[in-house]
Amino acid sequence: MSNYQAEPWKIKMVEPIRQLSRPEREAAIVQAGYNTCLLDSRDVYIDLFSDSGVNAMSDRQWAAMMVGDEAYAGSASFTRLADTVRAYYGYPEVIPTHQGRGAEHILNRMLVRPGQHCPGNMYFPSTRVHQELNGGAFHDVIIDEAHDPSTVLPFKGNVDCDKLEKLIAEVGANNIPYLALGAPVNMAGGQPVSMANIDDLRALTSEHGIPLILDAARAVENAWFIQQREAGWANASIAEILRAMCDRTDGATMSAKKDSYANIGGWLGLRDAELATQARGLVVLFEGLHTYGGMAGRDMEAVAQGIEESVAEDNIRARIQQVGYLGDRLAAAGVPVMQPIGGHCVCIDAAAFLPHIPRERFPAQALAAALYVEGGVRGVERGMISAGRDPDTGENRTPNLELVRLAIPRRVYTQAHLDVVAEAVISLWHNRDSVRGLRFVHEPRYLRFFQAHFAPVD
Structure with missing residues (x-):
């Protein structure tokens, strides 16, 4: 018997979602400039871009x-x-x-x-x-x-x-x-x-x-x-x-x-x-x-x-439990993730996931784009792109952490959805050598990760 405790709520309303075919996802990520932020939400199957403003409100x-x-x-x-x-x-x-x-x-x-x-x-x-x-x-x-x-x-x-x-x-x-x-x-x-x-x-x-x-x-x-x-x-x-x-x-x-x-x-x-x-x-x-x-x-x-x-004890317990479930599944499969698993997200260590891609070719951005193509799952880069440029030198900042964040909305997805996410990440992990680095095509001045466009490099 599973030790995963059932969520302290039941579903009263549903919103349909659908999975595009792989060719459709490949076309969508090109159209979005390899930036998951620029994908249309209707083209996303499981959306873990953010846990902000996308939660399920109660009755x-x-x-x-x-x-x-x-x-x-x-x-x-x-x-x-x-x-x-x-x-x-x-x-x-x-x-x-x-x-x-x-x-x-x-x-x-x-x-x-x-x-x-x-x-x-x-x-x-x-x-x-x-x-x-x-x-x-x-x-x-x-x-x-x-x-x-x-x-x-x-x-x-x-x-x-x-x-x-x-x-x-x-x-x-x-x-x-x-x-x-x-x-x-x-x-x-x-x-x-x-x-x-x-x-x-x-x-x-x-x-x-x-x-x-x-x-x-x-x-x-x-x-x-x-x-x-x-x-x-x-x-x-x-x-x-x-x-x-x-x-x-x-x-x-x-x-x-x-x-x-x-x-x-x-x-x-x-x-x-x-x-x-x-x-x-x-x-x-x-x-x-x-x-x-x-x-x-x-x-x-x-x-x-x-x-x-x-602040209800059962609500926050279910919240942390759900995030931990996804993180534990990935870690058990050997996927490098940020340890220990946090409260709102699971972060994949993109630098360790894609060691063949140098930092200046933005491995976290490349991994986020590849994960969308693999499973229709939208995450977000949290690394060199998010860090931006030094305002004095104009040089790219290079933080120690190069992560893809999978932020889980509250009261939105079921355990089955998280299994789909885990399977997509694990599949990509086994085929990680196929992922290519990226270069800027368009780079906004502020908070560039929201609107930047990229293209693959050989």
């Missing part, structure tokens, strides 16, 4: 949308959203935004000045671009083990406090606008941060007057790993651990398209009332009035309901 979320207050000012739906954020995340000041990068934009516009230095536990593309557009320079202060896919640690997303202290000594605390804490770390395959590490960071940043800002998009997943792996937290609820994480920080940017199951939405949470007043002024300029921030009332209702559902 209660859909019902909540029907009572959305669409008032331009003072929406009752905003009041419910703000009260729910305060209850579960604990930030007294809540500023709605259309999604997480809207919150990033507002935060960095307020805090970052030219010449300043922005530490974080591994970069995230949109976060780093916002920092750089405001004149800042990103510094990676994650532990060294996070850059090695084969290293197994329970909290591989932890900040190296020695690295952070060294940076503070070099540039001065006044030149560090804030510390960006991803928990878990997306670009490292969903690796979590321990509560002990957050405590150490709180003490260090408080000593130097540096704000500690949480990327809370998948913080519920991080809370799960703390409950399961960290001494002293096994008997705490997910809701209690989430609140404890947030209580140790000065603010958070939130994409409600992840943990909160919503199709759109986000918020900026702060403790500083004066900073929140400034943020509301900027939200009016760039997002919408400070009581809707780019969201419809129905979306705010869906987010509020989703927050309540996200």
Whole structure:
């Protein structure tokens, strides 16, 4: 008998999907310039490009949308959203935004000045671009083990406090606008941060007057790993651990398209009332009035309901279990994957998968394109393309990790779908020598992985 526990939900609505023939998939990837982002979704069989905004909302979320207050000012739906954020995340000041990068934009516009230095536990593309557009320079202060896919640690997303202290000594605390804490770390395959590490960071940043800002998009997943792996937290609820994480920080940017199951939405949470007043002024300029921030009332209702559902123990258990199932199947077949398996995705080590393709020929991008052709499965490159170019030298950045991310939407796919994904990856693994490298045909300036075009090279 399988030890895979059944999902804590049943299906009430279905969306048809279909598998194109291999010749059709080959034509589609050429049309998309070998960029999985540019594929039409109708041509994708199993879509693991992202877990953001593509989750299945519950019947209660859909019902909540029907009572959305669409008032331009003072929406009752905003009041419910703000009260729910305060209850579960604990930030007294809540500023709605259309999604997480809207919150990033507002935060960095307020805090970052030219010449300043922005530490974080591994970069995230949109976060780093916002920092750089405001004149800042990103510094990676994650532990060294996070850059090695084969290293197994329970909290591989932890900040190296020695690295952070060294940076503070070099540039001065006044030149560090804030510390960006991803928990878990997306670009490292969903690796979590321990509560002990957050405590150490709180003490260090408080000593130097540096704000500690949480990327809370998948913080519920991080809370799960703390409950399961960290001494002293096994008997705490997910809701209690989430609140404890947030209580140790000065603010958070939130994409409600992840943990909160919503199709759109986000918020900026702060403790500083004066900073929140400034943020509301900027939200009016760039997002919408400070009581809707780019969201419809129905979306705010869906987010509020989703927050309540996200901390349910059976929901998060099923979520982590599903990701682990796919990762374990691939690892058992010898496929090199990021270890340990994270909370929202399985990441294939493309450099190890395709050692015959040099980094300058973008093995992760080539592997993502080949996986689509093999099985109609859409993943996304998380390596040299995502890292972009150094704004000063114009040279390609070459991160240690060259990954293909398979991000699993919440409550969308069944175990059978994941078996199809596993079989496609394993089949490609056995025929990996046939995959060719790629070159740029069109390269956008910002976040190039979204819109770049490529062509194969011999």
